[in-house]
Amino acid sequence: MDKQTKLIVIVFCFIKLTLHLVADFNSGFQGDELLHIETGKHLAFGYMEFPPLIGVLAFIQNLLQSESVFVHHIFAHLSAILVLILVSKITTELGGKAKAVFLVLLCIIIAPAFGRSQQLFQPVVFSQLFWVLNFYFLFKYVKFLDRKYVWLLTFSTALAFLTKYDAVFFIFGVSALLFFKKTRQALLEHKFWWNILVFILLVSPNIIWQYANDFPVLKMFNRLYETQLDRLTPLQVFGDLVVSLNPLTLLVWGAGIISMFHDQMRRYSPLIISILLSTALLAFSKGKGYYFYPIVLTILPFGGVFWESIVLTKRKWAIYPLSFVLLSGIFLIPFGMPVFPLESYLKNDYPYEKRETVPGGQYNVRFEERYSKEKWDETLNELKSVYDSLPKTEKENTLIWGKHYGQAGALNLFGKKHGLPHSFSLHGSFYLWFPTGQMPQTTIALRYSDRTGKRFFEPYFEEVIPAKSIYNPYAKEEEDLWQTIFICKKPKQTYDELKELFKNRVFE
Secondary structure (H helix, E strand, C coil), X not given: CCHHXXXXXXXXXXXXXXXXXXXXXXXXXXXXXHHHHHHCCCCCCCCCCCCCHHHHHHHXXXXXXXXXXXXXXXXXXXXXXXXXXXHHHHHHHCCCCHHHHHXXXXXXXXXHHHHHCCCCCCHHHHHHHHHHHHHHHHHHHHHHXXXXXXXXXXXXXXXHHCCXXXXXXXXXXXXXXXXXXXXXXXXXXXXXXXXXXXXXXXXHHHHHHHHHCCCHHHHHHHHHHHHCHHHCXXXXXXXXXXXXXXXXXXXXXXXXXXXXXXXXXXXXXXXXXXXXXXXXXXXXXXXXXXXHHHHHHHHHHHHHHHHHHHHCCCCHHHXXXXXXXXXXXXXXXXXXXXXXXXXXXXXXXXXXXXXXXXXXXXXXXXXXXXXXXXXXXXXXXHHHHHHHCCCHHHHCCCCEEECCHHHHHHHHHHHHHHCCCCEECCCHHHHHHCCCCCCCCEXXXXXXXXXXXXXXXXXHEEEEEXXXXXXXXXXXXXXXXXXXXXXXXXXXXXXHHHXXXXXXXXXX
């Protein structure tokens, strides 16, 4: 990588980090993030929805004892920067120079998909990082057939699996090495079965945990297929992918797909077949559009090299109109991450989304982190007023039941400064951390619903009294329009019995 290329990478890393820091300032937490932060207080070899690595990262961030969005995005931001560096390295390994790297990194910057997915503290950004890192080691192995890259690939793939289970799709793609005589012979010489054994040993604690807990991840996937994935069509997924990546970037990653079949790329056939196998399995599994983001990150370098080495060598002037077209895509950045305050977004960007509001709503804001600061401030203030209204004898043992794990996570993150008690939930991984023993005579409950939502709690208490309802003008779904606080008295069962009742309802 020459000095000019390194300078381009540094500039794009600076731009990328700046955008994320600005977004931190203008946003709160997305609901899933609140669950992930909570995992840091409950380190384990697995969780109901995802592998254990996110819990380790959350534990480290939690050591700072901060409610700051920035603090809880530290690892996400580091990963986003490393993705840029690794994609640049792959591009140069393919033969690309400054222009190719510039085009590839510009596509990542202007793609709303890589804005939000790399902004939030979720396994998604770490999955992208490990996918690109694995592809880099795979590339180096195909190029040099050096045993050390097989071992590096083994360890990084194990980390990828312990980050997000979509690593299975990458692993399936790696089987492409067996289709080519050169790489197959090298694998046999390097006794690759030892790598498989080490990989299994590294991921076995999580597999054992899943087995011991009756494979909750499979139940989650079943629920996901029932409610979402089975309703998706390939055309819909592809359309969503093109839009989320910014349609202008199709000029580069589309060229990348074309270049894979060019004679110049024949020496990288194992890599190309690996990408195609991963894509095919993911498509067969009815993956959502964002499941394909890591694959696009491995295709972009091919597109950058195609433009630089095939098109621009004969038409050097073409870099200027191409760059201008791609640069015009910066206007889509605010649609992927909150680089502007909520008021500015509602005034300048939201009208272009043309989203229909739910009955009773004022706006249909797609991403809750845009308004969640306001949402949780109001919610916790109302909870505090309800909690303070209880007699002193009841307050001593009262806990808060957050029906959604995001609610329970928010209350545990922000509740202490409001003087609120601990929150529990039976939703997702919170089920693992449920209290035991006798329930107190009074429980405060919170769920997404209007006052009729008390029906959910009535089977478990003699009295369920709606206390406060909190309106959300930005709800994108009707069920999110209201949060209602209930005072629940005289429980009909113990905590242990209640947990058993929800054994098969964890993902409702």
